[in-house]
Amino acid sequence: MFDRFARYLVEHGVSLTTFGNDHVDSFLAPGGGFAEDTTTRIRYAKLIDRLCRHLVDLGIRSDNPGFDLLRRLQWPDEPEPVFLREDADARLQLSIQPGVTDDVRQVRNKAVVAFLLGTGVTATEFLRVATADVRLVSSQPYVTVIAHGPRPMRTVQIEPFALPTLETWLQVRSAINTDSPLLFPNKSGKPYTVAMVGNIVRDALLAIHVQAEEMSPRLLRNTDCRRRLLADCPPDEVSYRLGLVSSRTVERMIATLKARPHDS
Incomplete structure (x- = not known):
């Protein structure tokens, strides 16, 4: 599929970093090889949208x-975004509270999940967080998320349920012999891998008997987003909290609030 779009860009003298709205409009226009409402057209629309969001996240595009055209297509066959419903969210919050018998690894893993679930940051942002970015001794504890790509620096309030676990981790971390500024450094003082963080999240979900299509940091990010919306936080504030460059994610999560029957 991508080959066809790539050829179109080459034929029109633009690249992945320079094509604009008019090129997307022309490529997806009915009569340009696509019928008005074919599944193929929708699949290409999804491909371009996801490609652009990935390039924005990497800082290659701003x-x-x-986006407006893709939004109008309404994504009729797009699955519901992954998230934890309220009772599963509550169970996970309870499971990551510090325990008197926790060893260093357990304290760390609980803190990783608590941080992701209590801030809604992306896995990439999580890997960059330094100890100095976190302020727990405050009337409203927060983390400063550094700017990257088109996303400016932002301040994200940390949910109260995550504080005891993060406080415990900071106490443990202070005793670890490392010069790394990172909040969660590996043994070499470098960031964890995305795979390692994903495994920590997966293990935490399995421990509370949750099975989902995507058991990853994204599920925790979506859960944070939905929790804020359930608390009547304005959509634009939720978008700011998540560092979003479009409203699509929040709109999709709002749609899930219309039907809230069963647990994940």
Whole structure:
């Protein structure tokens, strides 16, 4: 599929970093090889949207060309985003509270999940967080998320349920012999891998008997987003909290609030 779009860009003298709204409009226009409402057209629309969001996240682009057009297509066959419903969210919050018999590894793993679930940051942002970025001794504890790509620096309030676990981790971490500024450094003082963080999240979910299509930091990020919306936080504030460059994620999560029957 991507080959066809790539050829289109080459034929029109633009690249992945320079194509704009008009190119997306023209490529997806009915009569340009696509019928009005074919599944193929929708699949290409998804491909371009996801590509652009990935390039924005990497800092290669600052915008998502054609977002308005893709939004109008309504994504009829797109699955519901992954998230924990309220009771599963509550169970996970309870499971990551510090225990008197926890060893260093357990304290660390609980803190990793608590941080992701209590801030909604992306896995990439999580890997960059330094100890100095976190302020727990405050009337409203927060983390400063550094700027990257098109996302400016932002301040994210840490949910109260995550504080005891993070406080415990900071006490443990202070005793670890490392010069790394990172909040969660590996034995070499470098960031964890995304795979390692994913495994920690997966283990925490399995421990509370949760099975989901995607058991990853994204599920925790979506859960944080939905929890804020359930608490009547304005959508634009939720978008700011998550560092989003478009409203699509929040709109999709709002749609899940219309039907809240069963648990994940």
